[in-house]
Amino acid sequence: DTGVSQDPRHKITKRGQNVTFRCDPISEHNRLYWYRQTLGQGPEFLTYFQNEAQLEKSRLLSDRFSAERPKGSFSTLEIQRTEQGDSAMYLCASSLSLAGGPALLDQYFGPGTRLTVT
Amino acid sequence: AQKVTQAQTEISVVEKEDVTLDCVYETRDTTYYLFWYKQPPSGELVFLIRRNSFDEQNEISGRYSWNFQKSTSSFNFTITASQVVDSAVYFCALSDNYGQNFVFGPGTRLSVLP
Numbered sequence: 001d002t003g004v005s006q007d008p009r010h011k012i013t014k015r016g017q018n019v020t021f022r023c024d025p026i027s028e029h030n031r032l033y034w035y036r037q038t039l040g041q042g043p044e045f046l047t048y049f050q051n052e053a054q055l056e057k058s059r060l061l062s063d064r065f066s067a068e069r070p071k072g073s074f075s076t077l078e079i080q081r082t083e084q085g086d087s088a089m090y091l092c093a094s095s096l097s098l099a100g101g102p103a104l105l106d107q108y109f110g111p112g113t114r115l116t117v118t
Numbered sequence: 119a120q121k122v123t124q125a126q127t128e129i130s131v132v133e134k135e136d137v138t139l140d141c142v143y144e145t146r147d148t149t150y151y152l153f154w155y156k157q158p159p160s161g162e163l164v165f166l167i168r169r170n171s172f173d174e175q176n177e178i179s180g181r182y183s184w185n186f187q188k189s190t191s192s193f194n195f196t197i198t199a200s201q202v203v204d205s206a207v208y209f210c211a212l213s214d215n216y217g218q219n220f221v222f223g224p225g226t227r228l229s230v231l232p
Contacts, residue, residue: 042122
């Protein structure tokens with residue numbers, strides 16, 4: 001399977017606990033994006049990486065959220081002190097961006113991690 | 119700020135009917151990209167098309183076609199001879215020229231009835 005993978009697929013946690021999600025992008029893709037999707041809404045951009053550099057963060061990303069991509073390959077998204085409002089589907093996507101020419105911006109999405117905070 | 123509007127929340131059609139999903143966008147950028155994604159009941163977003171703002175040619179791919187009208191800031195998606203497997207939520211999205219400021223519309227839920 002050469003697509004984007006995410007782990008875990010489902011996570012149920014109690015309010016106040018910390019959770020961490022992992023995303024493995026398509027291997028040759030240098031860009032990695034995190035989104036959040038709530039029921040009946042479109043995905044909302046959270047942050048993205050070009051290789052290991054985090055280039056953009058949404059205002060939606062509060063101080064309780066942190067993302068890393070230490071070696072430019074997989075990425076983790078951690079939520080500290082979870083709140084019920086954090087319940088959502090967390091989506092990861094990857095794409096290939098080429099320097100010196102038009103960026104290829106086709107994002108390929110993983111299956112998502114569904115977080116439920118009780 | 120960038121914005122994508124999909125005014126049709128839900129559409130139901132009978133199999134073999136043609137259906138058009140509307141997308142209207144707002145941006146101050148002169149160069150930008152538009153996208154359509156499909157989210158079937160399984161949940162995984164599937165990329166359908168990317169269109170650069172300089173390319174206003176309409177595109178056809180099998181039963182799918184896209185109409186990009188820069189003058190009206192619209193990027194509509196038509197499915198010809200719809201099939202039950204086309205039932206899904208369809209999202210229109212917009213990004214700047216660098217793949218940043220990615221914004222999705224609220225989606226249109228399409229139900230194709232047998």
